[in-house]
Amino acid sequence: MSERPRLGVFKFASCDGCQLALLDAEDQLLQLAGAVRIAYFLEASSRIEPGPYDIALVEGSITTPADAERIQQIRRDAKFLVTIGACATAGGIQALRNWSDTDEFLRAVYARPEYISTLATSTAIADHVRVDFELRGCPINQQQLIEVLQSLLAGRRPRTPTHSICLDCKRRGTVCVMVAAGTPCLGPVTQAGCGAICPAYDRGCYGCYGPAVQANLASLTTHLIAKGEAREKVVYRLRGFNGYSPEFRAESDRLESIEEREG
Amino acid sequence: MPNENAAVSKRLPDSDGNPQQSHFVATEAFASIFEVLQGKGYTVIGPTIDQHAIVYDQVRSLQDLPQGWTDRQGAGEYRLERRDDNALFGYVVGPHSWKHFLFPPAMTVATADKTASGWTFQTPEDDPPKYAFLGVRACELAAMRVQDRVFMAGPYVDPAYHQRRSGALIIAVNCSQAAPTCFCTSMGTGPQCTSGFDLALTELTDGFVIAAATRDGEEILSELKSRPATVEELRQAAAVTQRAAEQVERRLDTTNIRDVLFANLDHPRWDDVAQRCLSCANCTMVCPTCFCSSVQEVSDLSGQHVERQRQWDSCFNFDFSYMNGGVIRDTTRSRYRQWLTHKLASWIDQFGSSGCVGCGRCIAWCPVGIDLTEEVAAIREPTS
Amino acid sequence: MSIPASTTPSSSQQVPNPWQAHAVSIRSIQQEIDGVSTYDLAFDNAAADGTYRFSPGQFNMLYLPGAGEIAISVSDDPARSASSCRHTVRTAGNVTRTLGKLQPGDTLGLRGPFGTAWPMADCIGRDVIIVAGGIGLAPLRPAIYTLLRERRCYGRLNLLLGARSPGTLLYRSEFAQWEERGLVVQTTVDQSTPDWTGNVGVVTLLLERLRSFDPTNSVLLCCGPEVMMKFTAVTAQHRGIPPERIWISMERNMQCAVGLCGHCQWGPEFVCKDGPVFRYDRIARWIDVERL
């Protein structure tokens, strides 16, 4: 290969979490490199090179009409498009607005709402363009990011675990907070990636890495409710960083509709 | 070994069925066992309180043991509670099992390094501590026997397990109580410790009745301040285990279990349990006999040094049965069926015994309280 | 009265480490068909060189550091040489793609041989029918070489080979030589091409029509996709071959290849050590169970 693979990093609506993980990883990225040419990374340098890009890392969700346009161009320019973080993969915490009236928000927050151009929803990148690989997490795990890039550079398909958080709790010897302390936990339905940090600090999992493969949400929520958690609190629990992922969304909507039916 | 009182000792047969004399060691004298073991180079692993539970970890003195604590267990539930006495071993079994130490959850099994002449391959030196396991229950001794067959009896021996297991000293404790999750009596594994230990203890109010079953065990016993146990102490010790046996209420009907399960691979109950099962793998992780693992490549940034890391894995994981053509067990139904039929049926074909020792961990530590004894009972019900 | 020294269960003390890989280097690469190449791997270590022995049907674990380790059958002649052996690999995913980028002289790791073998001794004095689908011919090639070496020991020899299309018939260049030495080769394809004048359809059709064998004195060896093996076994039994003379080679996810990791379980069987070659009557019960 004469030319190093070109990497672009693109940002949409998001906080700084994943960006920090990226910047923190920059040293390692550069080491990985000699291997890559960073062709577009506004947050790290002012260099802007036009596409095509071999690898595009996309952070953030689509919340404005302009975003919806821009992602189409990035897709056209990218050979392999990787979304990173809960915003890009599931719409992020800002997707909470999908359950409410955006205009009302605007009027409440801004003095001149007519200057604000926004969509009614915050949606995942995959709702707009084809995505080649999703790196989950809020924020993403730096080691996983390196593994993804290392794999892509070596011409392999990245492999990140799809198992539940529980498995990692057990491997590290953490005692289950749900069983031993009655603390509600989303771990059994959440994909691994963080290393099961929260239960190790005596908290339930918040679902930062999104739904585990074939997550059985109905069984877990039924159990939480049977153990005494109010249904609306379970809905609230599901509507976190990955609340708008299809699985979590369907379950919180289902619980809410029961609520409405029952008055 | 002197044995003046064979008639009495026979009530507590040791692992060979050879009567060894039981001794009595007062609690204060027992405290010195830590020094004795450390003096012989052992790292002592035993029960201790951590994270709302009695776990197995390194213990250095009597103070580290869960004196005066017990556990209350049910399906999907475990709570620590105060006892009204000062028992050291007055609990049942917790979230950890000894497999954490014999079969580490993660370890490097091989390495590869790129040199000028190409890749070279090594297996790293493995220098585990010499463990003394303190407080091993009868069902756990049975679980070790099961894993011994898995890891050491086949044509290939697992080097990590073999090394840890060969060096380990086992100090068993006869259970003084049973949890509602226990069903060792159905599996024929407890609550009495009958073989597979160096020393076996039975806790009485002010000390222990101790029997040695091996020369290693005898040597340790000889360094503790002890005296031959009295007939009354032996009677009390027998009553302790008797009480535990009577407390075991849960039953698993093992009659023809292998054939019953294999004849029911299409039973509607598998769909039913799949509605509840989270496929989270907790049951397999806490099970003291589950042995599955997978190997991951961990390479440094340059890609010139690669470690092959073996980690605990589980048949509940979607990727577990991945093949390029597709995942074989791609439904929770098929994965739960794999777990249950492996534990209770195919294990018998593979290793000549059940893969379940009746410890009840999978029942207590299932986040939604799925109970395999109930599932088996339902499968045994004739379907219409 | 004896008392054991410790509780350590007896087991041989000098245990070889099953995770230790041998370094091998690629002696040559031959492309067979689109996406399938044969790699001749030579032992780099003098100690391993010349001592490697395998039986037809056994497999090795090929290890590409960073990419992973995969099960690949030995496709060589067991009598050829002990200093190198050939493996025929279809490009599927990560590891096989990485292998595809290597050149002669490059090194990789090898552990093996593992698993059960085809019942060559059982074939003596009998007609032998080999049924293969696609890449499934690779683990059968060592059996073919073995049969042809001592041709007079066996009865009539038939190879029934199915492939997706004419272009994906494996080892086609060897057919003439095999036929010459007394193996009747019949092929069929799922999708025909304009220049194809041969059979079209599933391989079991060839078995249904086969005349030149005595069902009461035949052995059938089969490797291919699972459904194909299942239907081959059914057809073979219809044709009168008893289940205890039908053999199939199974495939499952493999991590350790030595019966320690649990991945390859198929009902009570460990495909890595109880298989991959199974006598049909032993596993007939399991082959019909979905998602086992």
Ligand SMILES: Cc1cc2nc3c(=O)[nH]c(=O)nc-3n(C[C@H](O)[C@H](O)[C@H](O)COP(=O)(O)OP(=O)(O)OC[C@H]3O[C@@H](n4cnc5c(N)ncnc54)[C@H](O)[C@@H]3O)c2cc1C
């Ligand atoms: C006993 C046995 C003999 C085999 N012989 C041959 C052969 O001679 N030629 C050949 O081309 N192929 C053979 N295969 C299949 C070969 O192992 C897979 O095609 C290969 O593992 C795919 O790996 P990958 O990394 O390229 O694919 P990916 O899809 O990226 O797989 C990733 C990983 O999953 C596992 N895996 C994936 N597919 C399989 C599979 N089919 N079987 C077992 N594990 C799998 C491996 O650990 C692999 O590294 C054999 C398989 C078995 C079990």
Ligand code: SF4
């Ligand atoms: S603490 Fe949560 S993630 Fe950990 S094992 Fe329990 S339920 Fe699973």
Ligand code: SF4
């Ligand atoms: S299956 Fe359950 S009860 Fe049986 S040994 Fe395993 S964890 Fe204990």
Ligand code: SF4
């Ligand atoms: S039950 Fe599952 S995890 Fe446990 S040993 Fe069997 S296959 Fe492995």
Ligand code: SF4
């Ligand atoms: S039975 Fe319970 S612990 Fe086991 S995988 Fe299912 S939900 Fe998890």
Ligand code: FES
């Ligand atoms: S591949 Fe590990 S047990 Fe068969």
